[in-house]
Amino acid sequence: MFEQSTVIRAIHSTFEWLLGLVGVDIEIIPESIRVVLYGLVAAGGLMSGIALSVMLYVWMERRIAGRIQARCGPNRVGPFGLLQTLADTFKLLRKEDIIPTGANKFLFAFAPMIVLAGVVAAFAAVPFSYDTETGEGIMVADIDLGIFLITSIIATEVIGVIMAGWASNNKWSLYGAMREAAQVVSYEIPLGLSVLVPVMIVGSLSLADATADQLGGNWLLWRSPFMPVVFFIFYVAGLAGCKRAPFDLPEAESELVAGFHTEYSGLRFSFFFMEEYASMTLISAIGAIFFFGGGDLFGLQGDSAILMFLILIVKILISISVMIWIRWTLPRLRVDQVMTLGYKVLTPLAFFMLLGATIWDLTDANERILGFLRRP
């Protein structure tokens, strides 16, 4: 057997058991085919998990927005309006898929898939829980370059957005696409730098190692006085990465009608919609794992992988609620202000934080200070 992650192993043993019921040995399937098969199953699982959670987030967003805006929000379809998103999904599925005249049909049709695929693929490297016995993260692809893979793979999403804006044959869409291109270069650098700090402290690019390192309440957030600032940079840049208010410039419904997805309808539109929430989840998950201990709650969860999973979900939900809260409170920044923020504020700040945290870590400042305080 080749080196495999926990999830792939679980899929393997399920298949083994299923085929065993009909008396077939799994080894007769060539390994190359099995790899593809398991990958597809895992991707399907991730995809449906994301789709389901997006439904929950949309409902959450609309209910919280309703509360903030002195109205009810959806409360008619199902208990507390929980099925509203399901109803909306069916509506979107049934809608006509309009491709405007003059649009580049291939790119127009292909763009939503690239956008969604980039984000969903990134989830493969996210450990949803942690196995304390074997010391492995419960994830689809347990690779050493975890965060490196994630940051590079979500960058493909931008290509999809630019494709969508360009292929739409609509000037407002084109503006949305250009804004996205301008925005991405201003937030990617601080985002990358802010992620670099926890990576440096943990000493590994793998998110599972980051979780392992923080078990028992030893969260990275309070490893050094620089970490809260680093988290702030990460969160702000992450918001820009999700195209969420106050950085929703590529959409900017009051300026660009609907930005890059002005011309999209039906299912293709819902892909963009899902991408937004999926990347919110991704940013929240990375934030929770890199700064707030992942599935750890001061060691209270013990060795239970399920509890760790639930704790991580709660942390993600809290983060998403904050994002929703920000969106419905703040006005939108202007495009030059976003770039100023990225280049002139966040990037230098992130560099200083990196430098500070490095020095702090190299000099074992925590130990020294604690030692000094404990001195009789």
Add this chain to the structure above:
Amino acid sequence: MSEREIRLQDDIDRDVLIGAGDIATDEMYINMGPQHPSTHGVLRVLLRTDGEIVTEAHPHIGYLHRCAEKIGECLDYVKFQPYTDRMDYLAAMNNNLGYAMVVESLAGLEIPERATLLRIIIVELNRIASHLIAFGTYGLDSGAMTPFFHAWREREEMLTLFEKICGARLTYNYVCIGGVVNDAPEGWKDKVLDFLDRFEKRWTEYNNLLSYNRIFIRRSANIGVITPEECYDYGLTGPMLRGSGISWDLRRDRPYLGYDRFDFDVPVGQGEMGTLGDCWDRYWVRMVEMKESAKIVRQAFDLLETAEGSHKAKVPKVFKPKVGEAYVGIENPRGELGFYVLSDGSKNAYRLRVRGPSFCNLSILEKLLPGTMIADAVMVIGSTDIVLGEVDR
């Protein structure tokens, strides 16, 4: 025509429209409206843009033209009254008042004190309701959706109050020639005063939510700056004029309905957050005006306690004013709303002309928009607070 010919024709049309033959390849024409979320109705602005920066802007109006002035010449004086509602539909009471006053001045009608005070109350309440929309939609323009809903919460209460007094929620037709249609119902006063108490508390909330928000200030200060000279040149009135620091309010400077009896301030722009006459100043003038209107309403209610007369003067069935002309300008939420009527002694006006504040305020867009970014253009258009129903009439 073949596709190519159509395209050529489009290009020619565009050049004629823009008045420019020198189309640089790196500039782009973009049609903002009439179906754009931030043009506050059916305004269409043709923008020439260089990247995000607007280099030229041409507002096109007329998508909501309903021949209101011509209708006014074809109908009896009394029958035209409801049409004024449809002009500035956010401040229908004020429009009613402007028309009623011009006809009264033409006919030399005396209005009872009670009617006058009821008019002032209702008109000032409508000013608040109208500025609430200006506040809310300005938040929308800047990308903050929540203030809009908060503004609507209060406007909803106001519309209920209007409904109580006249039965309508948008097109009131309440202020009529000779006074107002009916007296305030029992307990209406207390409801209004109750509402004003709540409103003033929420006014502070609005400011915490939007006015003093750092992002909002960054977005609205220092853009769309209008100098006092430009105000005079373009004939700006209302908050657009006062935002540039010019203290001119018809209620105070050319008092009608006895506005001089009331104690109220005329807020002017101070350039607090940036340059004098920027978008934030205009926005702030509207915010403060809401409070001042509330002040006037309270005082008017005090006077109403002892007011003599009925809610309406006696108006003859067949209304035929003498030969002559009259112009009355009143302070609408958006500026000076003027009605000019020329009478030839018949049942209809011979000529009716409206001086719409939105129409005049809109004219400066061509001057303000070039040089701003697209996002700013939205903010500048929002800060003019136009109602296309009245621009196009």
